[in-house]
Amino acid sequence: MPPAAAEPLTPERILATTEEVLRRFGPTKATVVDVARALGVSHGSVYRHFPSKAALREAVTDRWLARSVVMLEEITSAPTGSAPSKLESWLEALFEAKRHKAGDDPELFATYTVLLAENSGVVDAHLTELIDQLGRIISEGVAAGSLAAADVPAAARAVFDATGRFHDPQYAADWLSPTIITEFEAVTALVIRGLRA
Amino acid sequence: MPPAAAEPLTPERILATTEEVLRRFGPTKATVVDVARALGVSHGSVYRHFPSKAALREAVTDRWLARSVVMLEEITSAPTGSAPSKLESWLEALFEAKRHKAGDDPELFATYTVLLAENSGVVDAHLTELIDQLGRIISEGVAAGSLAAADVPAAARAVFDATGRFHDPQYAADWLSPTIITEFEAVTALVIRGLRA
CATH class of the missing domain: 1.10.357.10 (Tetracycline Repressor, domain 2)
Structure with missing residues (x-):
């Protein structure tokens, strides 16, 4: 299990990681899969907190x-x-x-x-x-x-x-x-x- | 001879026509040849008043x-x-x-x-x-x-x-x-x- 997944998956952790992913890949290339990978979770886990890519971008x-x-x-x-x-x-x-x-x-x-x-x-x-x-x-x-x-x-x-x-x-x-x-x-x-x- | 060429070719006439050409073709497509054609003159005549496309765009x-x-x-x-x-x-x-x-x-x-x-x-x-x-x-x-x-x-x-x-x-x-x-x-x-x- 990747070390990142040891902490509970809170909306705040997802948003902080999304910011990092956006910084690294740029707004046109960053995907929910990139965010999930950086967190060491499935993209389904991310979608449980933010129902769509648009919702995640809006929250960040x-x-x-x-x-x-x-x-x-x-x-x-x-x-x-x-x-x-x-x-x-x-x-x-x-x-x-x-x-x-x-x-x-x-x-x-x-x-x-x-x-x-x-x-x-x-x-x-x-x-x-x-x-x-x-x-x-x-x-x-x-x-x-x-x-x-x-x-x-x-x-x-x-x-x-x-x-x-x-x-x-x-x-x-x-x-x-x-x-x-x-x-x-x-x-x-x-x-x-x-x-x- | 096209009727437009009957009038003397002044800088003011060139600029008024350039404005028309820019309106018609847009700034990326408009050329000095388009301006000369609209005036019924050679592009050399336009260049006698404005030495480059950049100079013409600046003047307009x-x-x-x-x-x-x-x-x-x-x-x-x-x-x-x-x-x-x-x-x-x-x-x-x-x-x-x-x-x-x-x-x-x-x-x-x-x-x-x-x-x-x-x-x-x-x-x-x-x-x-x-x-x-x-x-x-x-x-x-x-x-x-x-x-x-x-x-x-x-x-x-x-x-x-x-x-x-x-x-x-x-x-x-x-x-x-x-x-x-x-x-x-x-x-x-x-x-x-x-x-x-």
Whole structure:
């Protein structure tokens, strides 16, 4: 029996291995059989947890996106800090996370760009969650009198759209530019100034 | 003699015909011979004005981009109107022009997206010109006391970046969304508010 099969086959183990397989074979070539082989189990065992290749790809995309949300949620729900400074930290953390994902592991990033295009429902839910976090920070600022917004969800959406160059994977190539940090700071300052009460 | 050859062969006629040929054959198939045939002249006559296929493609890209600049220049240098309202009109006119280009003639728009990727020097010069116009409007506002910007070129660049979703051709598919105008207005209002003195 291969050593990998000694541990129980959890959805989390399957997803971690799927990520490895995607990194190794690329999104077009990776199959459920490759994932099963890497785990030392039959492909039937994988299908018991994920009923189709599409379901497995969707779950791995969801897991990848969820990782950055945890850290952003911490900033959003922190009990201290003014709303403008939370907003700045949140935008910085998002940009930082994206740049690291794109820069440290470009192959996996390219893989996920393919998966994102496939799973637009998962992506839409992710974007909604991020914009909702922004809305909570803005609401807090409106309540405290540091920010002004007549329509909080619209303002949250506008902040997200205005900073797209620094989180939309379409712009990943620009993130290597030597001036990108300066440009990010200028847009962030402009947007936060636009929301101040 | 074909009727088209009756008129003198000017660079402008060659470029207008090249646009037609690109629209008909697409950017991968269109050749200088196709352009010459459509004009009723030899390809040598075309090469007398444009020394290579690359030079012709570059010139047609430049001409396409230059068309929208004329109208934006009119807004920029208008003798009346406050800087914030000029800024709003300028951003509206840019978005309107892009949406029309993408929506009215999607094939030509796709062609130009290919040409833009080929001629990054032409594109960079175009973007510099647009950001320079924004800078002139912002300077005017700073002088009149209606806008505030410590570094005008950086502020102009930030306005351009923050509104990218509404002029970057990568987003052309989003421009068909029923909520795009509302989203454009929210970002524009946020950005202009961020610049107010």
